[in-house]
Amino acid sequence: MRKKVIFKGVALPLLLLAPQLAITCVFFLWPAGAAIWQSVLQQDAWGLRTEFVGLRNFEEVLVDPAWREAAWNTLVFSAAVATSAMAVALFLAVQADKSIRGANLYKTLLIWPYAVAPAVAAVLWLFLFHPSIGLIGRALNQAGILWDYKLNGGQAMLLVIIASAWKQVSYNFIFFLAGLQSIPRSVLEAAAIDGARPTRRFWTVVFPLLSPTTFFLLVVNLVYAFFDTFGVIHALTGGGPGKATETLIYKVYVEGVQNTNLGSSAAQSVILMVLVIAMTVVQFRFIERRVHY
Amino acid sequence: MKRRFLAAAALGLAALAGLLPRPAAAQAQPVEIQFWHGLAQPLGGQLEQIVADFNASQPRYRVVPSFRGGYAETMVAAIAAFRANAAPHLVQMFEVGTGTMMAAGRAVKPTYGLLAESGVEIDFGDYLPPVRGYYQAADGRQMSLPFNSSTAVMFWNKDHFRRAGLDPNAPPQTWQEVEQAARKLKAAGLACPLTTAWPAWVQVEQMSALHDVPIATLGNGFGGLGAEMRVNNPLMVRHMNNLIAWQREGLFKYGGRDAAADALFPNGECSIYMGSSGVRSRIIREGRFEWGTAMLPYYSDVAGAPRNSIIGGASFWALNRGPQGGRNAEEWKGVAEFFRYLSQPEVDAKWHMETGYVPVRRASYAIAEREGYYQKNPGAEIPIEQLLRGGETTENTRGIRLGGYVEIRNIIQEEMEKAFQGQQDGQQAMDAVVRRGNQVLRNFERANRQ
Missing domain, CATH: 3.40.190.10 (Periplasmic binding protein-like II)
Structure with missing residues (x-):
């Protein structure tokens, strides 16, 4: 039942595609190509001495225990950020979808955090949870709970997860709310007439009908947790204490920018690129099948 | 529509022409020395005041200071600029980056060579030993100019x-x-x-x-x-x-x-x-x-x-423009003159007393002593005495x-x-x-x- 539009000639379709292709080339293919090339080189910081080393950079990265630790951190971090950001957003969207007074006000307020820059968000959380100047941090310590995310790796991880998830809740909220509003009333009313309680209606009717939105958000949230959380981690913990909150993307930054070790940094970003491509393929091939459109 | 496009094109051309060198005017223009530093306010402003004083003291060179984020960011920015053939003449580099700079080969212009070529003399013997030593090659030649320490x-x-x-x-x-x-x-x-x-x-x-x-x-x-x-x-x-x-x-x-x-x-x-x-x-x-x-x-x-x-802080490194070199003798001379200005005990003593960094020269220490700075600020001499302890x-x-x-x-x-x-x-x-x-x-x- 697909409608196909057939263009005559090649010029017009190419012209229409050109802007997108140009952007892809300049902002993706070119830098990605440069990273792949850099990843097989060994170079001093100033670029004066270059040597082709083949796959040695990759070998060194993969046997490095610090890299494996970062991979594990990334796994924990991404899973926690994606699930918590989506669960909270779904809960809030369901609440805001009800006919309550001031619904629009709630909606606006819930969308606000998305407009906050990652570094600013991190500073806000720092002022809440800093062990000696933070409101909540001090309260925790006074209540006898030893809170010091500068020394406790688990607490540091918890803090960056909360701060990163908080920023993403707004985005998820908008999509969930739109998804909820597009569910036909008649379906819900039919279920209600059949005697399904609200909880039952949610899990058997609403949630399955939301699955395209949920699936889309899962992909977006994982990509967010992988790549866009640099600012939060950088401002809150700097990857510490020890290496407790160093994720793969943060490690790429540390290696390339702080340590000016470009070969290793490039190899790590190539590995990261392969991982994310693989993850997205898996998601589309296996999870998408369960999605009802 | 077409006319507007033509007008815009003409404007663009005019702007381009403005960028082209004009030999006649170049004579009167001072030589510009780009200088990147990593000091936030209020220290950055105090440093830029010294630069402004230097610019006002002579007409031939104009040092243009520019803040590039903290020390680490400044270092990374300078390295990236060098690779793109657009490095500044002068960069402030923190002490931990010294090893990286020493090994940078032709990216840096060592201070001793710069001074010798430009005929500028600085008495490094008067500098505090832990300060000058941090920035010297193994054979004792000065590689960068010690500044805020x-x-x-x-x-x-x-x-x-x-x-x-x-x-x-x-x-x-x-x-x-x-x-x-x-x-x-x-x-x-x-x-x-x-x-x-x-x-x-x-x-x-x-x-x-x-x-x-x-x-x-x-x-x-x-x-x-x-x-x-x-x-x-x-x-x-x-x-x-x-x-x-x-x-x-x-x-x-x-x-x-x-x-x-x-x-x-x-x-x-x-x-x-x-x-x-x-x-x-x-x-x-x-x-x-x-x-x-x-x-x-x-x-x-x-x-x-x-x-x-030992010290912390930073020193000033002269940089080549890019891997192909690309600086003329006049630019190097400007950097050397700026170094001469910075090394004067009066300038150093003023910086020390205004900021709390230690004086890098014994002569500046003596000036601060003479002006009664340590009577008014008890304890300010402790870091200097600690650096000089043991000869x-x-x-x-x-x-x-x-x-x-x-x-x-x-x-x-x-x-x-x-x-x-x-x-x-x-x-x-x-x-x-x-x-x-x-x-x-x-x-x-x-x-x-x-």
Whole structure:
């Protein structure tokens, strides 16, 4: 039942595609190509001495225990950020979808955090949870709970997860709310007439009908947790204490920018690129099948 | 529509023409010297004032200062600009980046060569030995111009000392005394008897220098790229184990990496604090209590201790424009003239008294003394006396010349954090620093082979 539009000639379709292709080339293919090339080189910081080393950079990265630790951190971090950001957003969207007074006000307020820059968000959380100047941090310590995310790796991880998830809740909220509003009333009313309680209606009717939105958000949230959380981690913990909150993307930054070790940094970003491509393929091939459109 | 396009094109062309060099006007224009620095306000403004004074003092050269974020960002920005053939003439580089700069080969123009070619003379013999030595090649030739320098000292809260029944005017001088004082402070109900900023710089680098113990072989790396880490020595292990034990006992509080612990002293939380001598002005501004400045403590049973401390801060490096060189003699001459201006004792003494950095020359120290600065600011002379203690520097107290040292300093902080979390003891922490640090050193050696 697909409608196909057939263009005559090649010029017009190419012209229409050109802007997108140009952007892809300049902002993706070119830098990605440069990273792949850099990843097989060994170079001093100033670029004066270059040597082709083949796959040695990759070998060194993969046997490095610090890299494996970062991979594990990334796994924990991404899973926690994606699930918590989506669960909270779904809960809030369901609440805001009800006919309550001031619904629009709630909606606006819930969308606000998305407009906050990652570094600013991190500073806000720092002022809440800093062990000696933070409101909540001090309260925790006074209540006898030893809170010091500068020394406790688990607490540091918890803090960056909360701060990163908080920023993403707004985005998820908008999509969930739109998804909820597009569910036909008649379906819900039919279920209600059949005697399904609200909880039952949610899990058997609403949630399955939301699955395209949920699936889309899962992909977006994982990509967010992988790549866009640099600012939060950088401002809150700097990857510490020890290496407790160093994720793969943060490690790429540390290696390339702080340590000016470009070969290793490039190899790590190539590995990261392969991982994310693989993850997205898996998601589309296996999870998408369960999605009802 | 078409006419508007034509007008825009004409405007663009005119703008382009403006960029083209005009030989006749170029004669009258001063030569521009691009200068990137990493000092935030208020220090950045004070530095830019010196630049403005230089520009006003002569018509031929105009130094254009530009703030590029912190030291680390400035270093990365300069490296990236060099690779793109657009490096500044002059860059301010923090002391830990010195090893990287020394190995940079033709990217940098060594200061001794620059001065000789331009016929400018600077009397480096008058500079404080730990200051000039940090930026010298192994054979003693000056590679960069030392500028803003600090060292680590100890500050103590006299009100806290009184509350704990300690003599407020007798700061602890040895670690043994620090431990006793910390116990009394804790017993008096003070939450944070002791803390430190810059854990790697103060507790490892300064402690090693004070006790004349090496951080790495080959004279802390001054002798070449083949140096190996040596921080797992008995002194460092003992010191780490002490800090770990004191932390568990509640005598010592870990305040975070780099300068994070700076905030814990001026706000009256911690009683004894070790950090940069440059924090002095902040304590004056924010501290609501009586305090004093003292030299860093040492272990009195270590033979030869205490010696001079080492410096922190930054120096100025002259850079080539890119891998193909690309600077003319006039530009180098401008850099050299600026260096001459900066090295004048009057300029240095003014900078010292306004900012709290130490004077880099003995002559500037004398000026500040003559003007009665240390009578008005008791304790401001402590960092200088500590740097000059013991006369000439030894190969363990000259400074650190290790490639990739920015990374190694982070490794030290990471392993200390793991130890303070209870995951390892002092020996394991220092062994891990040696193992991981050596990896960095070997990588650097491999990438910088001539």
